Amino acid sequence: MFERFTEPARRVVKLAVAESQEAGDALVDEEHLVYALFGEPDGEAARLCGGEVTLARIKAAFRTARRRGGMSDADAAALAGLGIDVDEVVAGFQAGLPPEALDGPRKPPGRHRPFSKHAKRALSLALQEVVSRRERALGERDLLLGLLRNQALAAGVLEGLGVRYDDVRARLS
Amino acid sequence: MYVDSMTEATDLAAGAGDTDPKVGLRAVAALRRLLEHLETAQVRNAREHGWAWQQIADELGVSRQAAHKKHGKERH
Numbered sequence: 577m578f579e580r581f582t583e584p585a586r587r588v589v590k591l592a593v594a595e596s597q598e599a600g601d602a603l604v605d606e607e608h609l610v611y612a613l614f615g616e617p618d619g620e621a622a623r624l625c626g627g628e629v630t631l632a633r634i635k636a637a638f639r640t641a642r643r644r645g646g647m648s649d650a651d652a653a654a655l656a657g658l659g660i661d662v663d664e665v666v667a668g669f670q671a672g673l674p675p676e677a678l679d680g681p682r683k684p685p686g687r688h689r690p691f692s693k694h695a696k697r698a699l700s701l702a703l704q705e706v707v708s709r710r711e712r713a714l715g716e717r718d719l720l721l722g723l724l725r726n727q728a729l730a731a732g733v734l735e736g737l738g739v740r741y742d743d744v745r746a747r748l749s
Numbered sequence: 750m751y752v753d754s755m756t757e758a759t760d761l762a763a764g765a766g767d768t769d770p771k772v773g774l775r776a777v778a779a780l781r782r783l784l785e786h787l788e789t790a791q792v793r794n795a796r797e798h799g800w801a802w803q804q805i806a807d808e809l810g811v812s813r814q815a816a817h818k819k820h821g822k823e824r825h
Contacts, residue, residue: 645783645786645787646782646783646786647779647782647783650775651779651782651783652779654772654775654776654779655776655779655780655783657772657776658776658780660780662783665783665787666787669787669790669791673790673791673794674794674797727775727778728778728782729782732779
């Protein structure tokens with residue numbers, strides 16, 4: 577799959593793996609891909625998002641979501657519309673679990689570090705972006721679009737910072 | 750909603766509370782992710798308490814194979 581990635585896009589994937597390793601996470605998740613994409617303040621992803629979206633703001637939003645069962649502000653708002661208070665649900669669950677149990681799997685650094693289900697989906701949606709434009713090379717912009725289209729945690733976090741799929745896509749054409 | 754030009758599709762939307770389908774679908778997707786997250790945490794906690802896959806599967810209402818396949822290797 578990676579043969580179609582541009583050099584900068586490959587670097588993002590490698591950085592994401594390193595981010596996961598550093599954090600001691602068991603998987604390479606969407607979160608690590610986003611950190612890698614926005615690692616450079618003047619990188620393509622930051623430029624496409626209008627420069628308002630900084631790594632510090634992104635990390636803060638992911639931290640908040642982690643404490644809330646992986647729900648972004650956008651997710652929490654969507655569920656509030658159904659009468660579900662995510663904070664209350666998570667607090668209820670946490671009461672019966674050891675602290676940090678909701679943080680996600682941890683493991684000591686090992687050789688094999690697979691991508692999470694959501695990260696895999698985001699990567700395959702990034703490839704779909706390239707295919708839909710009848711292009712060959714998958715760049716950083718496609719990784720960003722793939723993450724936004726995946727509608728999982730990364731899309732919610734970025735949406736909370738004012739980044740939407742349609743806007744980024746429009747900026748490209 | 751334009752009542753005079755209602756198609757079957759808009760009828761359905763009206764039945765679901767006259768809202769944009771996107772809102773409802775997004776809420777369902779978020780709920781599913783929350784559920785996955787909580788399930789993972791609960792299963793891990795049960796394993797740490799020495800529960801067998803069969804016991805976990807019984808509580809979740811799934812087969813032992815399904816529980817093990819989903820949670821045997823850490824993934825999310």
